Amino acid sequence: MPQLDAEHPQWFDWRWQLQNNLDGPQLADLFGTAHVLAQPDGFEVGVTPWFAQLCRESGGAGPLARQVVPSAAEYSHAAFERDDPLGEDPHRVAPGLVRKYPDRVLLLVTDTCASYCRYCTRSRWVASHQEPLGRDALDEAITWIEDHPAIADVLISGGDPLLLSTRRLSNLLDRLAAIPHLRFIRIGTRVPVFLPMRIDADLATALRPRRIPVYVNVHINHFAELPEYTRSKLAMLADAGVPLGGQAVLLKGVNNDVDTLRETFYRMLTCRVRPYYLFHCDPVKGTSHLRTSVDEGLELMRELVGHVSGMAVPKYCIDLEGGGKVPLWPEYVEKKTPESLWVRGYAGQVQAYPNEVQSRDAQD
Numbered sequence: 001m002p003q004l005d006a007e008h009p010q011w012f013d014w015r016w017q018l019q020n021n022l023d024g025p026q027l028a029d030l031f032g033t034a035h036v037l038a039q040p041d042g043f044e045v046g047v048t049p050w051f052a053q054l055c056r057e058s059g060g061a062g063p064l065a066r067q068v069v070p071s072a073a074e075y076s077h078a079a080f081e082r083d084d085p086l087g088e089d090p091h092r093v094a095p096g097l098v099r100k101y102p103d104r105v106l107l108l109v110t111d112t113c114a115s116y117c118r119y120c121t122r123s124r125w126v127a128s129h130q131e132p133l134g135r136d137a138l139d140e141a142i143t144w145i146e147d148h149p150a151i152a153d154v155l156i157s158g159g160d161p162l163l164l165s166t167r168r169l170s171n172l173l174d175r176l177a178a179i180p181h182l183r184f185i186r187i188g189t190r191v192p193v194f195l196p197m198r199i200d201a202d203l204a205t206a207l208r209p210r211r212i213p214v215y216v217n218v219h220i221n222h223f224a225e226l227p228e229y230t231r232s233k234l235a236m237l238a239d240a241g242v243p244l245g246g247q248a249v250l251l252k253g254v255n256n257d258v259d260t261l262r263e264t265f266y267r268m269l270t271c272r273v274r275p276y277y278l279f280h281c282d283p284v285k286g287t288s289h290l291r292t293s294v295d296e297g298l299e300l301m302r303e304l305v306g307h308v309s310g311m312a313v314p315k316y317c318i319d320l321e322g323g324g325k326v327p328l329w330p331e332y333v334e335k336k337t338p339e340s341l342w343v344r345g346y347a348g349q350v351q352a353y354p355n356e357v358q359s360r361d362a363q364d
């Protein structure tokens, strides 16, 4: 077991952190949880010393550890759970490239992550120990995008794209930015949470806006994932002109209470990370112990909307198998007529609101 504190001489070396990822038995020792015997179809286990230490500081086997420490519950599967709950595999159009929408594509550049989330939507593929998308495969994917002028937006994901070398990531962004019909590029990452020391001045420069902006959406589920060191790294990106968005997954025993969500979204905003999505946890095989009902998600949204700044309220989304994201919103309209809506305000009062441009009386 590596020494788990910042006094370790290589603590801030991100390669040392990756090389010393904690495995299942080490995590079980550390958090006093049952050691889950690896099964052939089990998802990769690995947690950076940085995040393991953060888990300890925030309550041992509490909300942070629950996201990354394996549980025997992973091996019971509900009938509706899927390996590929978003139905991505049938929409592969080139190596690493998934097209589910008319104007945007998902580019999966690596299957490696800094740590492995037990609810990962792509657990069927992540950590399958493939090389990052090779030169020929990447050429094929980029040629496909060049040949399809309807594509305006490329989301680079994986695995975690910020684990590519800075040179490789920068080259990829240069090549995409040179495609005239692209309007912007997005990167999805959890590196600022699992491996904040990966962010340095060179990486911030690589992520700078080019002809088109590069939006970085950071996966953050709990305010305790944003200690001061991580906040300073997000500030480095924001100062370099990188627009930052926040994505959270609603998880039972992690963030399914309004106080945690409120604090998480406010803390994102103080880091210049705009809360963007709150995803309902996808029905991936073996995740029912981490999933809430959709009703609970809607009730939590009702407790946020109007009670906190609109900037701190992300879109709550479910993702349909093959059908894309669907935003869900609590029901506020109690009754509707051609003349009026009866609408419930955030504090609970119901009042009428005109449903017409001009009243019928005025038309007469």
Ligand code: SF4
Residues within 6 Å of the ligand: 112, 113, 114, 115, 116, 117, 119, 120, 121, 122, 123, 126, 158, 159, 160, 189, 190, 219
């Ligand atoms: S960081 Fe993202 S891709 Fe990696 S295991 Fe977690 S959810 Fe999956």
